[in-house]
Amino acid sequence: MHALVYTDTKKLIYREEKNPKLLNGESIIKVSASGICGSDMHAYHGHDNRRIPPLILGHEVSGVISKGKDIGKKVVLNPLITCGTCNYCKKEKEHLCPKRIILGMNRPIERQGGFAEYVSIPDKNIYELPKNLKMQEAPIAEPCAVALHAVELGENELSLQLKDSKALVIGAGAIGLLCGLILSKVKKCKEIVIIEPNDNRLKESLKYLDADGLKPNSKNIHRDHFDIVFDTVGLEVTRQQAIQSIKPGGIIIHIGLTQPSGNFDFRKTTLQEITFIGTYCYTNRDFEKTLNILNNKEIGALEWIEYRNLKEGASAFKEIHDGKCTSPKIILLI
Ligand SMILES: [Zn+2]
Numbered sequence: 001m002h003a004l005v006y007t008d009t010k011k012l013i014y015r016e017e018k019n020p021k022l023l024n025g026e027s028i029i030k031v032s033a034s035g036i037c038g039s040d041m042h043a044y045h046g047h048d049n050r051r052i053p054p055l056i057l058g059h060e061v062s063g064v065i066s067k068g069k070d071i072g073k074k075v076v077l078n079p080l081i082t083c084g085t086c087n088y089c090k091k092e093k094e095h096l097c098p099k100r101i102i103l104g105m106n107r108p109i110e111r112q113g114g115f116a117e118y119v120s121i122p123d124k125n126i127y128e129l130p131k132n133l134k135m136q137e138a139p140i141a142e143p144c145a146v147a148l149h150a151v152e153l154g155e156n157e158l159s160l161q162l163k164d165s166k167a168l169v170i171g172a173g174a175i176g177l178l179c180g181l182i183l184s185k186v187k188k189c190k191e192i193v194i195i196e197p198n199d200n201r202l203k204e205s206l207k208y209l210d211a212d213g214l215k216p217n218s219k220n221i222h223r224d225h226f227d228i229v230f231d232t233v234g235l236e237v238t239r240q241q242a243i244q245s246i247k248p249g250g251i252i253i254h255i256g257l258t259q260p261s262g263n264f265d266f267r268k269t270t271l272q273e274i275t276f277i278g279t280y281c282y283t284n285r286d287f288e289k290t291l292n293i294l295n296n297k298e299i300g301a302l303e304w305i306e307y308r309n310l311k312e313g314a315s316a317f318k319e320i321h322d323g324k325c326t327s328p329k330i331i332l333l334i
């Protein structure tokens with residue numbers, strides 16, 4: 001099969017690879033579409049010790065079953081593969097399973113990813129493509145589940161309803177935009193501010209989202225103002241922005257993984273009883289809920305997605321790396 005292989009730091013080659021083998025309890029998917037995620041970019045930059053070259057990246061995948069049960073069925077994949085037997089798995093917190101692995105990773109266990117013509121995956125990770133969701137758009141289900149999980153973690157902790165709260169979203173990448181869309185269109189939150197340094201990207205996101213868009217250095221980002229802040233970037237500077245702008249008693253949802261440590265105002269966190277919640281991935285239920293949200297078109301048209309052919313995947317990665325890409329999401333079509 002053809003695949004886009006990550007061979008070295010900032011290097012991807014479209015080449016011939018071995019087809020995946022069919023294993024017990026699994027199916028082989030003929031991939032139709034595969035999204036480029038921030039974590040794929042992280043690997044591309046050589047910063048991910050779970051994704052070591054040579055490796056086929058990609059975990060946001062839709063396609064058609066070509067071997068296994070239900071051949072010919074159109075599907076979308078939940079790439080988070082878990083043991084199913086530990087306490088986390090049994091209590092619907094599969095995303096915390098100590099044995100979890102994601103498609104497109106090779107440490108501790110190898111799972112080649114979706115930037116290829118074929119990919120293998122356990123049957124329990126396969127979901128039928130919702131009727132109203134286009135095959136090429138379906139990879140968005142995965143980051144959308146990440147955003148839904150983050151928004152609902154915050155919602156559960158808030159002392160007021162989301163629709164009445166002031167929300168700040170830092171970053172207008174895919175997760176930032178999706179958090180904004182869920183806050184606005186699903187949770188009916190009326191006061192949303194989104195912060196993004198890239199002018200074009202900020203403008204683009206505001207076409208789809210009812211929010212105020214601001215640059216990170218804007219004087220209009222009020223201190224001690226927001227009930228809930230989503231840091232979808234995870235830099236020291238964005239965490240500092242989050243802690244400055246959060247209200248006493250407010251909630252910071254930390255999703256970004258860019259910079260693992262740095263200064264943070266623990267004094268305000270303590271004196272103002274700020275709740276700081278780290279969040280990662282989503283549960284199986286979040287994934288199912290997301291498919292429903294997308295099927296019902298609850299977050300609106302997905303016209304902000306851009307498409308490229310898998311063959312041109314290397315240049316798509318470069319475009320994102322160079323900051324030349326306005327769209328928060330590129331999906332590769334196979
Ligand atoms: Zn992803």
Ligand SMILES: [Zn+2]
Pocket residue numbers: 082083084085086087088089097098099
């Ligand atoms: Zn488990």
